[in-house]
Amino acid sequence: MSTSNRPSGLHVILRSSWRRWLVVVVVVVVAVSVVLIHRFDGPPTAGTAEVTVGQDPPTYDQQRRADVTVLLDQWARAVRSGDLDALRDVMDPQADPGFVEAQLRRAAVVPGVPFAEFGYDLGDEPETPVPPSIAAALDSTDVWAPAVYLRYAITGPDASPTRRPVSLVVAERDGRWRLVDDADLTEYRRQTWRGPWDFGPLTVRSVATAAGTSVVMGHPDRDAFVENLTAELPSAIAAVTDFWGDDWAGDGLIFVASSAEEFAELTGSDPSTDVAAVTVSDAVAADGSRPTGQRVVFGPDAASRLTPFTVRSVLRHELTHVAARARTSDGTELWVSEGFADYSGYRGSGAEFAQLAPTLAAIVAAGGPPTVLPKNEDFGAGGARSSVAYESAWSVFAFVADRFGESTLRSLYEALASESPTDSAFESVLGLGRAQFVSSWGDWVARQAG
């Protein structure tokens, strides 16, 4: 490779060792054992509802669940419609002032989000105790900390809703149940998930992409980046479809976090702000159906640190995770999922081996070809070790595409992603033993780096 034909900007990426910008996939496994036992279809009354169970009058617990279900519906409707009076009306007089303020703020944001669904479900997990300090201060008839979930879907990318926990405390006073607080109760392992709409005003963009509607949302301080991603999405989704095929939704939901706190909340993990983007999804059903809760979340530093080249490749990388998620198991080795996504992310970019794998090329020049595939722990190790892991993983798929073609590459990915250990995949798809495969890959890398 000659330095004169480097794409502009790429040099800077390599010099800043952008590979420290790990692009990782995190699976947020959400408990899905949410069972609604009493839902009411009719308009709620002023706060009470009758439960009919055969001829018997409802038990106290049944009546309480029915009343709080009505309360949850009123709460969701008030927030979703931005009805501040209705929202204040569902607040207990002793509700935490910070909670009330936060709810009023989100009620100014939520109506601008294209929700297909936005509601609260009462779970049937055992209730957790209300901390005595909270209960004593309320001085109410009853106080309750039921299991509650926010159930929501974004119009376009969310074919089905996803659910996230709410650490809710409600109180009964004067015959009415109302909201008290949703603060985390870490001593009881209860926490409230916060969505982008809980972190201030939002810019929301819906854009037609290959097979549906994609949505990008971020805060006003990231408006330019939101517009940038919105402009990139149609071609990124078309590129992923061109590579992966039609066997995915062909749309995406992108969140842009403005702070480390929001990034952690939206990813359900605690990624370094050196991480450019994370793709999350709910647990994958075994039937190959589309996973729920798939989101690509960009970190707070992405807007300032990604270049036009890396915005494009990271977006395609993450959307490849989205496309492949239903065919990727929780046990898939990272070199398989990351290498495949990187191959897709760089596909057609025109960048050369030494541009995309500079650390690997330097190591090969000094010490000869690689003899082992990257291990899972290498990817999160940071520094050169991570760089070599990502670059090596990419190079495995670049080698397979070069030597066997992309159709075989796709078959190999599916075999590798579903089989563990992976040795049989090399044999069944390529007719090569593992050692033979690694050796051929090493020779290819040495030639590319030479």
Ligand SMILES: [Zn+2]
């Ligand atoms: Zn990735």
